[in-house]
Ligand SMILES: Nc1ncnc2c1ncn2[C@@H]1O[C@H](COP(=O)(O)OP(=O)(O)OP(=O)(O)O)[C@@H](O)[C@H]1O
């Protein structure tokens with residue numbers, strides 16, 4: 420087999436040669452360029468499988484190299500080299516279609532792994548998908564976050580957008596699943612085609628079926644004319660099945676058939692209709708446990724699960740909170756037209772410390788509410804809803820004599836979470852990391868009702 424060709428671009432000759440040396444020893448054919456201009460010249464003369472370019476170079480920088488190669492040879496993969504700590508440009512590069520980034524100083528094993536994975540991916544993409552039009556950059560301007568966790572998400576989105584595979588998006592409520600689904604569609608070759616969203620939790624079973632598949636005239640009493648279903652409407656484009664965990668088992672079978680055969684049959688009709696739909700699905704449930712409990716079909720799970728994107732809860736990337744706060748502040752201020760200039764450091768600290776059971780949606784609501792209610796020029800800690808000031812803060816505010824027990828604070832906290840889940844105890848238990856029975860027991864005890872066989876958790 421012909422060796423893969425790699426172009427290494429770095430104005431630091433020592434670093435470039437080191438990298439070239441390591442990659443040659445892995446059996447790749449490696450060329451060097453010590454400036455962006457030279458890289459482009461070489462790219463015009465021959466086609467490379469992969470370009471690894473430093474981002475920071477005088478005049479013609481790494482992003483320009485990326486751009487030039489995207490135009491010249493859209494199937495050339497790119498990896499960018501970034502200095503430790505300057506993730507922002509790496510994000511920009513990923514958003515512009517780079518496959519991955521490596522951090523200077525180099526870790527050779529890391530590089531070997533990333534290069535191998537990248538070239539594997541190239542082979543896969545070539546087999547499965549039309550390349551994204553070379554001039555179209557990745558557009559996820561409204562998705563905020565520059566933490567390593569979010570960067571991983573962008574990378575996966577950029578990678579899967581170009582292909583046709585189904586994507587399962589998982590994550591707690593409010594982590595941005597809908598936003599990510601939309602970004603996949605918008606960056607896919609189907610972006611100009613329909614994007615149809617169906618919330619599986621919003622319909623009773625029979626209605627969900629007719630929404631999805633449509634019906635033939637006379638199929639049931641009210642079927643006065645033929646009606647197209649959403650899957651037909653989505654043909655050529657993307658269908659996003661939100662809350663897929665709530666799809667009834669009997670419909671799961673029918674959906675599986677669509678995924679396998681690429682055709683649907685309207686209810687009451689006797690003919691199949693071919694459809695070309697790319698499926699995205701989202702859930703905040705643990706589908707694998709549902710499979711084990713036979714509440715979700717295993718075959719459908721594996722079909723949907725080809726690529727999984729798991730969005731992190733906000734408490735696992737708190738470093739993104741200030742960026743998100745700024746974003747939501749700007750968004751809200753343009754609506755309220757209030758004369759508020761910003762947010763105080765203390766208020767920001769409170770927001771960063773809170774653990775956000777309702778994730779990004781809850782943060783957005785908190786900012787909107789604070790802005791609507793404040794009469795200050797700058798948001799102060801007192802503008803931040805009191806339940807967001809952690810347990811210690813609340814403790815400190817209590818007057819002597821009214822000090823509350825840890826148990827009471829726990830109940831308070833649980834009640835807040837129940838409020839977020841709209842009273843859904845299963846979801847609340849999941850967020851709290853305890854099982855449903857334990858939650859039930861705590862609540863029962865709080866109401867002063869004893870529970871049989873009670874033990875301390
Ligand atoms: N990374 C992000 N940057 C900016 N806004 C975000 C981000 N993630 C989520 N949001 C915003 O937070 C809100 C909730 O996001 P979204 O509806 O996508 O969450 P979800 O995971 O689908 O939640 P649910 O499971 O409750 O349906 C939306 O207003 C969305 O625009």
Ligand SMILES: [Mg+2]
Nearest residue numbers: 596597661701
């Ligand atoms: Mg959603």
